[in-house]
Amino acid sequence: MLTAPHENASSWNLYTGDRAIVDWMLDKTMLATDPMPASWLARYFHATHYLHLLAMTYVAGQKSWDGVYLLCLLVVMEGVKWLFTTDDVVRNSLEREGISCDAVVVKPSGRTPMLGGIQLLHDRVLNPKLPERTTSWMHGIIVETQRFKVWSDLLLKVANDEGTEDNAVNLIGLSDNDVHWVKKNIALTKDAVDSIEKALLKLEKPTLTV
Numbered sequence: 624m625l626t627a628p629h630e631n632a633s634s635w636n637l638y639t640g641d642r643a644i645v646d647w648m649l650d651k652t653m654l655a656t657d658p659m660p661a662s663w664l665a666r667y668f669h670a671t672h673y674l675h676l677l678a679m680t681y682v683a684g685q686k687s688w689d690g691v692y693l694l695c696l697l698v699v700m701e702g703v704k705w706l707f708t709t710d711d712v713v714r715n716s717l718e719r720e721g722i723s724c725d726a727v728v729v730k731p732s733g734r735t736p737m738l739g740g741i742q743l744l745h746d747r748v749l750n751p752k753l754p755e756r757t758t759s760w761m762h763g764i765i766v767e768t769q770r771f772k773v774w775s776d777l778l779l780k781v782a783n784d785e786g787t788e789d790n791a792v793n794l795i796g797l798s799d800n801d802v803h804w805v806k807k808n809i810a811l812t813k814d815a816v817d818s819i820e821k822a823l824l825k826l827e828k829p830t831l832t833v
Contacts, residue, residue, distance in 0.1 A: 624649070625741065630764050635737065639823075644722060667703075674699060727822040731815035735765060735808050739778055740815035746782035770801040777809055 624645050627635040638645040677696060717724060731737040738761050746756065758775045765771055773794060794802050 625760075635734075637741065648717075648722075648724075670703065674703070725826045727826060729815075729818050729822050731818065732811050735774075736811035736815040738764060739774070739808060739812035740819055742775070743778050743782055743812060743816050744819065746779060770797055770805050773797065773801075774805045774808055777805065778812065781809070781813070 624638045624642075625635055626638070626649065638648070674696070677692070680692070731740060742758060742761070756779070761771075794805065797805070
């Protein structure tokens with residue numbers, strides 16, 4: 624499962640392993656309620672509600688007190704973070720459920736090679752000639768254009784070990800700039816796959832941060 628805060632994020636998390644465990648990790652609340660009485664928890668939510676109103680007031684305000692309000696908000700939020708947040712919440716939650724998680728870091732040259740690398744690995748694991756092969760999961764991140772389609776088709780040929788040297792017919796209709804984009808991203812995608820495979824060899828069931 625590939626996740627990120629938004630579509631233009633520079634860092635993405637690729638979770639591999641049991642689907643049920645990954646879903647549970649991403650959907651489970653990580654709010655620590657055990658050490659805190661219910662009354663204090665209610666007060667905490669009330670406080671965050673008022674802080675939200677203050678933040679909205681600051682954003683809407685255009686007067687000279689903006690800097691003072693912002694400073695006060697930063698001080699209050701840092702205090703709330705120090706009181707109610709712990710770095711061990713996620714770790715303790717996983718340990719309590721008996722789940723181990725290892726992580727490695729891979730730095731591809733960009734989002735397109737990263738997504739292409741994931742697609743290429745997927746095509747190699749499954750039968751790349753299956754009719755249900757799809758690249759629609761990338762359409763929300765990369766604009767679906769003619770050069771994207773050509774690039775995706777060439778990735779399938781790479782997965783089938785058919786090579787990409789004699790695919791000029793597939794580049795007909797593309798501008799010189801698009802042809803350069805396709806060839807460059809094919810090469811960068813291969814490099815990304817090499818980096819991912821080397822990282823995966825070090826772990827049996829990794830959680831990969833891209």
